[in-house]
Amino acid sequence: MDAPAFRLDAPQAQRAFDRAARAGVDTAVLQREVERRMFERLDYIRLLPARVLDAGCGTGRGLGLLRRRYPRADLLGVDFARAVIRAASRSEPTIERAWHWLLGSRRIHLCADFVRLPLRPGCVDMVWSNLALAWAENPLEALREFHRILAPGGLLMFSSYGPDTLKELKSAFSAGSLARHVHSFVDMHDVGDMLVASGFAAPVMDIEMITLTYADVAALARDLKASGQTCAARDRSRGLIGRTAWQKMRTAYERERKNGKLPATIEVVYGHAWKGEPRVAADGRQIVKWETKIPR
Numbered sequence: 001m002d003a004p005a006f007r008l009d010a011p012q013a014q015r016a017f018d019r020a021a022r023a024g025v026d027t028a029v030l031q032r033e034v035e036r037r038m039f040e041r042l043d044y045i046r047l048l049p050a051r052v053l054d055a056g057c058g059t060g061r062g063l064g065l066l067r068r069r070y071p072r073a074d075l076l077g078v079d080f081a082r083a084v085i086r087a088a089s090r091s092e093p094t095i096e097r098a099w100h101w102l103l104g105s106r107r108i109h110l111c112a113d114f115v116r117l118p119l120r121p122g123c124v125d126m127v128w129s130n131l132a133l134a135w136a137e138n139p140l141e142a143l144r145e146f147h148r149i150l151a152p153g154g155l156l157m158f159s160s161y162g163p164d165t166l167k168e169l170k171s172a173f174s175a176g177s178l179a180r181h182v183h184s185f186v187d188m189h190d191v192g193d194m195l196v197a198s199g200f201a202a203p204v205m206d207i208e209m210i211t212l213t214y215a216d217v218a219a220l221a222r223d224l225k226a227s228g229q230t231c232a233a234r235d236r237s238r239g240l241i242g243r244t245a246w247q248k249m250r251t252a253y254e255r256e257r258k259n260g261k262l263p264a265t266i267e268v269v270y271g272h273a274w275k276g277e278p279r280v281a282a283d284g285r286q287i288v289k290w291e292t293k294i295p296r
Contacts, residue, residue, distance in 0.1 A: 007233065008135065008136070008138075008233065009233065010135075010137040013080075013135045013228075013230065014080055014081045016225075017058075017079075017081040017083075017084050017135075017228035018083040019083075019225075019228070020225070020226055020228035021059060021087045022083050028058070028227045029212075030131075030212065030227070031058065031130060031131055033210070034130060034159050034268055035062055035159075038130060038157065038159055039065055039069070042069065045155065045157075045272070047125070048070070049070060049073050049126040050072075050074065050125055051073060051074045051075075051076065051123065051124040051125055052066055052070060052074070052076070052125065052126045052127075052128060053077075053078060053117075053124045053126070053127045054075065054076070054078065055078050055114060055127055055129040055132055055142075055158075056078070056079055056080075056114075056129050056130065056131070056132020056133070056135070057078060057085075057088055057109070058084055058130075058132075059087040059088050060087070060088035062128065062130055063075050063077050063107060066128060067107070073125075075107045075108070076107075076108050076119075076124070077107070077109045078110045078111075078114075079111060080111065080112065080113055080114070081111070082111050085109050085110070113137070114137075114141075114145060114146075115136065115137065115138055115141040116145070117148075120149070121148050122149065122151040122152065123151070124149050124150060124151065125150070125151050125153075125155070126150075126155045126157070127149070127154070127156045127157070129146075129156075129157075129158040129159070130158070130159050131160060131268075133158055133159075133160040134161045134185050139186060139191070140194045140197065140198065143194050143195060143197075143198040144199070146198070147198045147199045147275055151275070152276065152277045153275065153276075153277070154274070154275045155272060155274055155275075156200065156272060156273050156274075156275070157271075157272040158271055158272070159269065159271075160185065160191065160268075160269045161185040161269065162185055162186075162207055162268065162269045163185050163186070163187050163267065164265055165185055165265065165267045166182050166264060166265065166266070167265050168253060168256045168264060168265060169181075169182055169253065169264065170182040172217075172249045172250070172252040172253035172256075174252075175248045175251070175252035180231065181231055181241065182231055183231045183233050188206075189205075191205065191269060192205045195271065195273045199275070200274065200275060200276075201273065201275070201276040202274055203271060203272070203273035205271045206269075206271075207267055207268065207269050207270070209265060209266070209267055209268075210265075210266045211263050211265055211266070212263070212264045213262065213263055214261060214264060216262065217250050217262065220262065220264055
């Protein structure tokens with residue numbers, strides 16, 4: 001986990017997502033599809049949260065879906081990109097604001113880093129995060145922060161990218177350049193270990209492979225740029241790729257063409273875990289639960 005491939009240049013990621021938000025073109029097809037599949041998983045979880053945090057809320061689509069499922073809950077959207085948060089604030093329909101007022105619930109947007117959330121301990125009942133943990137500068141510290149703000153019995157549900165994401169593009173780039181052009185992502189098993197290290201109980205992890213198809217490499221590049229997906233590794237190539245290296249990459253990628261389309265594999269990691277009841281009081285004393293049985 002200390003390898004350079006996993007060290008994120010957070011300002012670079014922020015700039016990429018800010019540019020995508022300012023462009024105002026919603027091309028996040030993958031994000032919406034993964035979000036839909038995550039919401040299906042909520043059907044099997046019995047929880048009625050009073051406060052929900054959307055960590056990495058993007059332009060606010062997930063907040064709208066969370067409102068439909070939990071109409072009386074206070075919703076808090078957090079993202080590290082300012083232009084994204086402004087877009088999320090504008091995306092809330094007037095009728096939804098009126099509905100909030102009638103129910104006495106709120107929807108708030110904050111620009112903040114996952115590892116330094118301006119929230120008190122135990123203040124939310126559910127943390128929801130769709131494909132955002134991959135862009136945390138320190139995933140372990142982000143999970144610890146999620147654990148801190150969750151109330152006992154609270155739920156963390158998230159998705160992220162796995163190491164096979166964009167494997168075709170990564171392989172194609174290696175044909176013409178030794179520099180890093182594609183970000184690396186953390187393996188599912190390592191994420192599970194981080195959940196346990198952060199204090200979460202009963203973590204459940206699984207993966208799913210989604211294949212997107214494109215007419216050519218240029219279409220894939222446009223899609224990645226428009227949705228803010230960029231290589232933000234600290235050891236990435238900082239200069240423009242040369243014409244010869246670019247052509248070698250395109251030629252190598254063409255070998256992957258099937259049925260007239262170029263595939264782009266996305267490994268999606270899904271996970272959820274619970275915050276257990278505290279075992280130690282604030283003053284350090286061990287908490288012991290007594291069970292008294294009354295004889296019949």
